[in-house]
Amino acid sequence: MAEVMEDHMKMHVANPNITSDAERNQGANELMDVIRTYLK
Template sequence: MHTVKDKTRLMARVRRIKGQAEALERALEAELGCTDVLMLAASMRGAVNGLTAEILEDHIRNHIIDPDKQPQSEYAKGAAELIEVVRTYLK
């Protein structure tokens, strides 16, 4: 499975997200202002979206079709477009 192959990289992302969640928790406990809390939440959301996009892209490439391996295929073109849409949507 591709998640096993990329486990180290994915786990590093998850650990960063965990650190961001802990920072958000500390900010709430310290009763920081709304702006600070919102910025922490937004950065955490961005990190989760980035992780999600990476997993979805790997899923498409490994379980549907890899557009880099068959660039002329209509399916590959559709997969490349889907990857781009997912990345744009989850930014």
């Protein structure tokens, strides 16, 4: 699970090629959804 979260963060949140705040926010929201689901 840690690898999935790390890869998602690298590709959809911390990627320097992402120039859109909306796209970065979407990636962060998706990651938070996964974390919430995993911790239930």
